[in-house]
Amino acid sequence: MMRDALTRLLGAILAFVGAITLVFLALRITPGDPADNILGDEAPEAAKVRFRERLGLHQPLHVQYGQLWTQIADGTLGESYEVGSGRPVSQIIGEALPPTIELALAAMLVACFIAIPFGILAAVSHGGFIDQFTMFIALLGVAVPVFWSGPLLLFLFAVQWQIVPPPGAPLSSPLPLVLPALVLGIALSAKLSRLVRAAVLDVLQEDYVLTARAKGLPERQIMIKHVLRNALIPVLTVTGLQLAALLSGAIVTEKVFARPGVGTLLLEAIVQRDYAVIQGCVIVITVAYIVVNVVVDVGYIVADPRVRRSR
Amino acid sequence: MNVSTWLGLILVSTIFIAGIFATSFAPFPEGHRDIDNPLAPPDSMHLLGTTEDGTDILSALFYGARVAVIVGLATVALSVTIGTLIGLISGWYGGWIDQTLMRLIEIFLSFPGFLLALLIIFALGEATILGVILALNVTGWAGYARLVRGQVLSMKHREFVLAARSMGASNARIMRVHLLPNVFGPVTVQATFGIAGAILAEASLSFLGVGPQEVTSWGALLEEGSILFLTAPWLGILSGGCIFLSVLGINLLGDSLRDKLDPNAL
Numbered sequence: 001m002m003r004d005a006l007t008r009l010l011g012a013i014l015a016f017v018g019a020i021t022l023v024f025l026a027l028r029i030t031p032g033d034p035a036d037n038i039l040g041d042e043a044p045e046a047a048k049v050r051f052r053e054r055l056g057l058h059q060p061l062h063v064q065y066g067q068l069w070t071q072i073a074d075g076t077l078g079e080s081y082e083v084g085s086g087r088p089v090s091q092i093i094g095e096a097l098p099p100t101i102e103l104a105l106a107a108m109l110v111a112c113f114i115a116i117p118f119g120i121l122a123a124v125s126h127g128g129f130i131d132q133f134t135m136f137i138a139l140l141g142v143a144v145p146v147f148w149s150g151p152l153l154l155f156l157f158a159v160q161w162q163i164v165p166p167p168g169a170p171l172s173s174p175l176p177l178v179l180p181a182l183v184l185g186i187a188l189s190a191k192l193s194r195l196v197r198a199a200v201l202d203v204l205q206e207d208y209v210l211t212a213r214a215k216g217l218p219e220r221q222i223m224i225k226h227v228l229r230n231a232l233i234p235v236l237t238v239t240g241l242q243l244a245a246l247l248s249g250a251i252v253t254e255k256v257f258a259r260p261g262v263g264t265l266l267l268e269a270i271v272q273r274d275y276a277v278i279q280g281c282v283i284v285i286t287v288a289y290i291v292v293n294v295v296v297d298v299g300y301i302v303a304d305p306r307v308r309r310s311r
Numbered sequence: 312m313n314v315s316t317w318l319g320l321i322l323v324s325t326i327f328i329a330g331i332f333a334t335s336f337a338p339f340p341e342g343h344r345d346i347d348n349p350l351a352p353p354d355s356m357h358l359l360g361t362t363e364d365g366t367d368i369l370s371a372l373f374y375g376a377r378v379a380v381i382v383g384l385a386t387v388a389l390s391v392t393i394g395t396l397i398g399l400i401s402g403w404y405g406g407w408i409d410q411t412l413m414r415l416i417e418i419f420l421s422f423p424g425f426l427l428a429l430l431i432i433f434a435l436g437e438a439t440i441l442g443v444i445l446a447l448n449v450t451g452w453a454g455y456a457r458l459v460r461g462q463v464l465s466m467k468h469r470e471f472v473l474a475a476r477s478m479g480a481s482n483a484r485i486m487r488v489h490l491l492p493n494v495f496g497p498v499t500v501q502a503t504f505g506i507a508g509a510i511l512a513e514a515s516l517s518f519l520g521v522g523p524q525e526v527t528s529w530g531a532l533l534e535e536g537s538i539l540f541l542t543a544p545w546l547g548i549l550s551g552g553c554i555f556l557s558v559l560g561i562n563l564l565g566d567s568l569r570d571k572l573d574p575n576a577l
Contacts, residue, residue, distance in 0.1 A: 011417065018418030026427060026449070027434045034434060136315070139566070143559035145511060147518045147530070148551030151537035159541065247423075252515055256537065267519060270433050278433060282426050290421050 005298045012294040019286045023279060024068055028061060039273065054081055055275055068279075077283060078276035080269075089280035093262060097284075100261035103184065103253065104246040106177055110185025111192050112239065118189075119196025119235075120228070126201060134193065141190025146249070150183045150256035168258035180257045184249060188242055195238055199231040206230075240296035247285050316567035322560025326553075329373055330380030337370035341527065350543050360545055362535055366527075368546060372553055375529040379510045379557055381440060382523075386447045386509035387502045393448070394455025395498060399486045401456065402463025413460070416453045424450035425512055432521050440523045447512055451505070458501055462494040496572035503565035507558045514554045529554050 027034065034057060035048035052058045056067050071078045076088035122134040157179055158166045169176045203209065204227060212222045251263030258264075262281055269277035312320075329336060338358070339345075345357070345365040353360045359368040401412035428446035432438045435446075466472060467490075475485050516522040517530025518537075529550045536547025 012421075014414060015418050015421035018415075019422050022418070022422060022427065022449075023430065026431050036436070040436075139315075139562055140559065143507075143555050143562055145514060145518075145533075145551065145554050145558075147515065147533060147537065148547070148555060151540050151547055152551075155540050155544070251426075251429075252518065255519060266429070270429075270521065278430065282430050285426055286422055289423050293421060 008294060008297050012290050015290050023282050024065055077280035080274055080277045089276050093280055093284050096262045096265040099259060100250050103180055103250050104243060106181035107184035107246055108243050110181050111188035114189035115192035115196055119193040120200055122197040123200035138190045138193045141186060146183055146187050146252050147256050153179055180253050184253045196235050199234050200227060203227045203231040237296050240292055243292055247288050315563045319560050319563030322556050323564055326376055326557040327380055330376035333373040333377040337373040339367045339370040341374050359549060371527045371532055374527040378526050378528045382444055382513040383506040383510045385444045387505040389448045390451035391455050391502050393452035395459050398456040398459025399463055402460040403486055416456050419450045419453035422450050438521055438523050443513055443523050447509055458497055459494050463490055466493055500569045500572055503568055507561040511558055
């Protein structure tokens with residue numbers, strides 16, 4: 001088991017180095033001079049020179065790459081020159097992270113509350129009306145973009161009925177979280193419920209479920225003790241992975257609901273052309289993505305003996 | 312064919328026909344603005360009203376369909392081509408080639424693709440349709456490569472491949488004639504969902520203000536619509552509705568294709 005976990009960890013380190021390199025290359029090998037692209041052709045030459053020096057873009061590529069790793073190692077991720085005027089990027093992102101994590105966790109909770117019961121219900125009534133209806137609703141849910149359902153719900157709940165505060169309200173109470181978490185959670189629950197259904201259907205066909213039925217165990221006991229306990233393992237894995245995806249999905253939601261967070265910071269940095277903050281945000285979200293992936297994977301290895309044996 | 316397949320087909324054909332023949336169907340040419348009529352409600356002149364700068368919404372929706380069709384098809388075509396090639400090579404040759412390519416695939420899969428696309432478009436300066444397609448492809452190919460590799464691994468020791476090999480067929484011929492047609496089913500299914508994903512990604516980028524700037528996009532219209540929801544709700548409802556219906560149609564079609572071509576998939 002230890003060996004499996006270590007192999008996974010090594011893979012994650014490789015993915016981490018690869019992802020950082022990818023971010024670095026993405027910003028450097030795009031055609032044209034970044035100073036021209038970002039500041040615009042009409043920007044004064046002095047501003048362009050200052051821009052290149054500030055980011056070390058006048059240095060050879062390998063020196064720039066080394067600089068990026070130094071900034072990662074010292075935990076600053078560089079220095080913001082627009083959004084945070086001289087403050088370390090890590091500090092600015094650190095301030096923006098809590099509302100994003102709060103939103104991602106709340107959305108995940110909403111998704112689980114919807115997807116798990118509906119997925120199970122669909123699987124149990126496989127092929128029947130409830131199954132088809134639930135899955136059709138899930139299909140609709142997958143197709144609804146958050147940036148469409150968000151404004152529609154805002155219009156109804158914040159403007160027409162005034163149940164929730166309007167976008168941009170201070171985050172002092174949990175109320176402003178309700179609508180964004182619902183919108184993002186419902187979108188995710190659509191995918192998750194299809195997965196829960198598939199996982200439960202898989203387990204329902206297992207021999208041990210047939211045996212339990214043959215022994216005459218009550219259906220309720222079979223579902224809880226035999227089916228759900230096993231079906232929810234892969235579901236939890238995917239749920240964990242979706243949590244990481246939610247961090248990047250939150251960008252759009254934060255914009256719709258004018259919430260502070262990493263997404264809002266990233267967009268602000270894009271508008272202000274703050275290279276360092278953009279690079280930092282992408283690195284932080286990517287690392288979160290990889291870390292959650294590894295934790296879920298290692299947790300899976302620990303939790304499920306069959307995974308250990310199959311490796 | 313069941314009801315959902317028909318519904319999917321009707322939605323997808325409508326979007327594709329609207330996109331391909333956008334210039335013929337749209338009442339006004341692209342870029343035309345009725346500056347005396349900003350935010351006009353639907354009337355006989357502008358059947359679906361106008362935007363804040365006087366653009367006819369019906370025309371904008373047609374041109375938006377064109378962008379969605381181009382981005383959806385081109386992104387997936389490029390991803391499928393790169394991914395299939397790498398997957399075939401990785402699965403067929405095995406050994407260190409497979410190990411290296413698999414690590415590369417894992418790195419690209421461990422990256423939130425939408426974010427990288429955002430980063431690349433930012434670095435490119437002004438976004439164009441081509442820039443968006445390329446940016447979405449940077450990580451887009453990896454899923455197809457992993458899928459094709461898996462299919463090739465499950466087939467490379469089957470009798471028909473061994474027979475071709477024993478008859479002296481070259482590696483390239485085995486890959487092209489024997490393996491490629493057999494990965495067609497699962498790849499087509501994944502590509503269908505990929506088109507929906509690319510349309511959503513482009514709309515999201517445009518909604519965030521970093522989508523293609525030289526054309527009309529549903530995402531950009533929706534962004535304007537969400538700001539003007541109180542004064543001109545039809546703009547947001549219509550542009551978002553187009554995104555929703557096209558993604559729904561493609562997913563419905565994808566589901567039917569999966570039942571036909573890849574019934575073992577989850």
